[in-house]
Amino acid sequence: MGLIMASVFRDLDPATHKSHALHASERMWPETNCYIDLWIEVLNTLRLPPEAMLGFTVTLDFEGDQFPFFKVPLEDLEAIYGIRCTELAIYDEVHHHVAEQIGRGRLCLVETDPFFMPDTRGLGYRCEHGKTTMAINRLDIAGRSLDYFHNGGFFSLSGEDFDGLLQLQLTEEDPPFLPYTEFAKFPEKAPGESAIRQTSRQLLDFHFCRRPTANPIRAFAAVFPAQAEAVAERSFGFFHKYAFNTLRQLGANFELTGSHLDWLSADFAEAAGEARRISEVAKSVQFQLARAVTRKKFEQLQMVLEPAVDAWDSMMGLLAQKL
Structure with missing residues (x-):
C-alpha cells in the first residue's frame, strides 16, 4: 500500500x-x-x-x-x-x-x-x-x-x-x-463469441419472463401531466433532475434494447424498431416538457406518450412470438 x-x-x-x-x-x-x-x-x-x-x-x-x-x-x-x-x-x-x-x-x-x-x-x-x-x-x-x-x-x-x-x-x-x-x-480467458451469443440469448428469454405485467409507459402517461405541473413550481434545475429520472432513463433504456436485439439476431429487427420508437418519443417529449414547464401550459402533454405506449405493446408482442 x-x-x-x-x-x-x-x-x-x-x-x-x-x-x-x-x-x-x-x-x-x-x-x-x-x-x-x-x-x-x-x-x-x-x-x-x-x-x-x-x-x-x-x-x-x-x-x-x-x-x-x-x-x-x-x-x-x-x-x-x-x-x-x-x-x-x-x-x-x-x-x-x-x-x-x-x-x-x-x-x-x-x-x-x-x-x-x-x-x-x-x-x-x-x-x-x-x-x-x-x-x-x-x-x-x-x-x-x-x-x-x-x-x-x-x-x-x-x-x-x-x-x-x-x-x-x-x-x-x-x-x-x-x-x-x-x-x-476478470477471467484469465474470456468466453468466445459463440458462447457469448448463446448466453445472451438465454438471458433475454429469462428477462423477458420478468417483464412488467402491465405497460409501464401507460402508467407513466397517466401521471405525467400532473407531475409536469408540479415540476413547473420548482426551480428549473429540478426540471433536469426530473427529466433525467423519467424520460431519459426511459428513452436511453429502450434505445439500448434496440441495439441488443439488432446485435442478437435479424429475427428481432421489427421489435428493435419498436424499441427505438419508444426512445424517439421520449426524446421528443423531453423537449415538449421543457416548453410546457417554461410556459406553464400542460394540455398538450395529455397524449404525447401514446406512440410510445403503443410501441411498448407492439415490441412485447413481437418478442413473445419470437422467444
Whole structure:
C-alpha cells in the first residue's frame, strides 16, 4: 500500500481512447447513466461486445415517480463474460483499497462526487455536489493523479481534484465518507463469441419472463401531466433532475434494447424498431416538457406518450412470438 503508480489496462490513454459505438454522437441518447455507460466502455476496452449484456433492459418498469436507474445485473456480467463483480469493503482510506486491487489486476468502481470530476464540467464540476460511479484504471498517489472511466469516456484528473475526490484534504478530526465500492475480477480467458451469443440469448428469454405485467409507459402517461405541473413550481434545475429520472432513463433504456436485439439476431429487427420508437418519443417529449414547464401550459402533454405506449405493446408482442 505504498506510494505507487499502477494501472489495470496498462496501454490505455485518455488522450487516445475511442469510445464505443453505443456512445456515438449520432445516437438519440449518446449517454444513458453512469453505471451502464461505464460498463460499455470497460467491455469495449476488453474487446468484448457490450450489446450482449443489454437483455435486462426489457424489464424496465415505472415506479410512480421514476423509471429506475437501470443497471446490468452482476450475475449477467459473470454469466456472459466471466467477470465477477462484487462489493469491496472500505474500512481505510479509499485510495489504499483501490491501489491494492489495481495491483491485483482488478478494476474498482467507486461512488464519487462529480464536483471533483472535470469531465462533468458545465454540469456538476465545481458547481454542484452529487453522486456518480467511476472506475479507476490508473492511480498515481505520489503524483496525485488518476485515470478513470466515467459515462461514455475515459478521463484523467489531478491535483486538487485528486485530493477532493479521495478526501485527502480532510483532517483527523473530519469524519470520512466511506463510498460504496465494487471491484471487478476478470477471467484469465474470456468466453468466445459463440458462447457469448448463446448466453445472451438465454438471458433475454429469462428477462423477458420478468417483464412488467402491465405497460409501464401507460402508467407513466397517466401521471405525467400532473407531475409536469408540479415540476413547473420548482426551480428549473429540478426540471433536469426530473427529466433525467423519467424520460431519459426511459428513452436511453429502450434505445439500448434496440441495439441488443439488432446485435442478437435479424429475427428481432421489427421489435428493435419498436424499441427505438419508444426512445424517439421520449426524446421528443423531453423537449415538449421543457416548453410546457417554461410556459406553464400542460394540455398538450395529455397524449404525447401514446406512440410510445403503443410501441411498448407492439415490441412485447413481437418478442413473445419470437422467444
